[in-house]
Amino acid sequence: MERASATAWRVRAPAKLNLTLRVGPLRADGYHPLDSIVAKVTLYDELLIERAPDGVLELVCPDPQAGPAEGNLALRAARALRQRGGRGGARITLHKRIGVGAGLGGGSSDAARTLWALNQIWGLNLPPAELAALGASLGSDVPLFLGPPASRMRGRGEVLDPIDLPAFDALLVTPPVHCATGPVYLAFDAQNPGPLVAFDPARLTGHPVSQWDDRLVNDLYAPARQACPAVGDWADRLHERLGRPVHMTGSGSALFVLLADRQDGLALHAQLPPDLARCARLVGLNPW
Numbered sequence: 197m198e199r200a201s202a203t204a205w206r207v208r209a210p211a212k213l214n215l216t217l218r219v220g221p222l223r224a225d226g227y228h229p230l231d232s233i234v235a236k237v238t239l240y241d242e243l244l245i246e247r248a249p250d251g252v253l254e255l256v257c258p259d260p261q262a263g264p265a266e267g268n269l270a271l272r273a274a275r276a277l278r279q280r281g282g283r284g285g286a287r288i289t290l291h292k293r294i295g296v297g298a299g300l301g302g303g304s305s306d307a308a309r310t311l312w313a314l315n316q317i318w319g320l321n322l323p324p325a326e327l328a329a330l331g332a333s334l335g336s337d338v339p340l341f342l343g344p345p346a347s348r349m350r351g352r353g354e355v356l357d358p359i360d361l362p363a364f365d366a367l368l369v370t371p372p373v374h375c376a377t378g379p380v381y382l383a384f385d386a387q388n389p390g391p392l393v394a395f396d397p398a399r400l401t402g403h404p405v406s407q408w409d410d411r412l413v414n415d416l417y418a419p420a421r422q423a424c425p426a427v428g429d430w431a432d433r434l435h436e437r438l439g440r441p442v443h444m445t446g447s448g449s450a451l452f453v454l455l456a457d458r459q460d461g462l463a464l465h466a467q468l469p470p471d472l473a474r475c476a477r478l479v480g481l482n483p484w
């Protein structure tokens with residue numbers, strides 16, 4: 197957290213990639229059991245958090261894609277922390293760089309980093325486990341952003357084990373397509389899925405990144421293509437253009453191609469037609 201002034205802090209909120217995502221049948225509580233290897237990556241929303249008089253909680257987001265401030269998960273996170281005993285106020289300005297409805301976890305990351313920052317700014321100092329529980333009450337993906345660079349995520353997202361993932365580079369393509377999570381899970385349910393298949397993290401951690409492509413799997417890929425046909429079109433075009441395996445994160449719509457190194461990524465980027473190139477960028481494993 198970088199100080200912007202005596203009463204303001206700049207906070208970065210990274211995106212995530214689900215390198216793998218296995219999903220089991222719908223549980224009685226309306227969620228699906230997951231087994232996913234998740235890595236934070238070097239694409240960030242930026243938050244400016246300013247101290248405000250006690251009780252004042254405001255959020256401004258210049259990006260219309262983010263929707264109304266009232267429902268914003270970062271604002272809900274600030275409110276939840278205040279209910280847990282936080283004394284103070286905050287004005288949050290959110291600059292979105294992470295696509296919305298992309299499976300990159302931007303909203304969850306904004307919420308997690310707001311919790312993390314205000315916990316310090318307000319001097320509340322809740323221990324990590326309490327912050328994580330508060331995060332889980334806001335959304336399934338919030339706790340992972342309070343954790344280390346890479347985790348194995350289970351349960352509905354709240355069971356996290358840190359994993360030691362080697363650094364990797366990826367070409368991330370965020371199509372201008374919102375893929376809402378609900379309809380993708382509905383399409384998944386309609387397939388009558390079998391029981392959750394576990395994914396042993398050693399299948400990635402024990403092997404060089406050059407051997408990962410064949411090991412990555414996302415059980416929501418076919419359902420996302422069904423619920424959001426544009427995702428399939430983008431994935432097919434990318435695959436045809438680059439001749440490389442294309443993977444999807446979360447419930448989509450963002451896609452990624454694993455790279456040998458950044459040079460490889462620059463070469464691939466140069467092969468893309470303008471509309472794909474505009475939506476593509478190089479990312480790596482976030483160091484924190």
Ligand code: C5P
Pocket residue numbers: 226227228229230334335336337351352353377378381
């Ligand atoms: O927890 P969160 O609000 O982020 O979840 C959004 C929606 O995604 C849920 O209402 C549910 O439909 C779906 N979901 C799920 N199983 C999970 C996580 C999310 O079915 N483990």
